[in-house]
Amino acid sequence: MTKLSVNVNKIATLRNSRGGNAPDLLKVASDIQRFGGEGITIHPRPDERHIKYQDAYDLKPVVHTEYNIEGNPIPKFTDLVLAVKPTQVTLVPDEEHAITSNAGWDTKKHAGFLKEVISEFKRNDIRTSVFVDPVKDMIEGACEIGADRIELYTEAFAQGYSRGDMDAIKPYALCAQLGIDLGLGVNAGHDLSLENIKFFKDNVPELLEVSIGHALISESLYLGLENVINMYLHKLK
């Protein structure tokens, strides 16, 4: 079974554009779960352009499904995660001013640093996941640093699929199987959508969780949030 974790960054972006509390992030997160969403993902960035650090605290009592916090483990982020204690932390090597995430970790080059932060999160009973490209060495590296899971960075798949290149799935299927063989859980995210999710799910073994934000919120403008969540759940069965 693949869990659907809904990334609510875009709700915070809309809210921040006027400075008030509409849309109400906490209400949306609560409604997402009422509609069947199986997790809430946030990705606070240092400039707080969408999720504010305070949102991470405010969401804690609201999220009764899986709470996943993503980000680059700079000290401010690590302190936040240790204080909030979500279900899972997903480590992403974001550059500060990047528009969005655009690469996975080099788990070999940054092994020492990642091993240290992962063990700190694990000591605090927070599940750890590492955002990686579908590259064999990076999956092996994720295992060596003690991560519980990998999150496969799916932008290349999404781009290939939209061009009709069905082979774009191959490195994901191979790396997911390698991760499973090494004892890692497999998550995936970035640019997944109603259009490509079923093909991804059907071709990647034992996919535990997908986190989806940009497309899901965009699709909801036309189809409605409750309807869209149910469409994803149906495709992820």
Ligand SMILES: CC(=O)[C@@H](O)[C@H](O)COP(=O)(O)O
């Ligand atoms: C790791 C990942 O792919 C997502 O968290 C994505 O980066 C969302 O972040 P933004 O909403 O800031 O684009």
Ligand SMILES: NCC(=O)COP(=O)(O)O
């Ligand atoms: N980890 C991926 C995520 O949370 C959402 O990415 P996107 O659907 O906004 O591209």
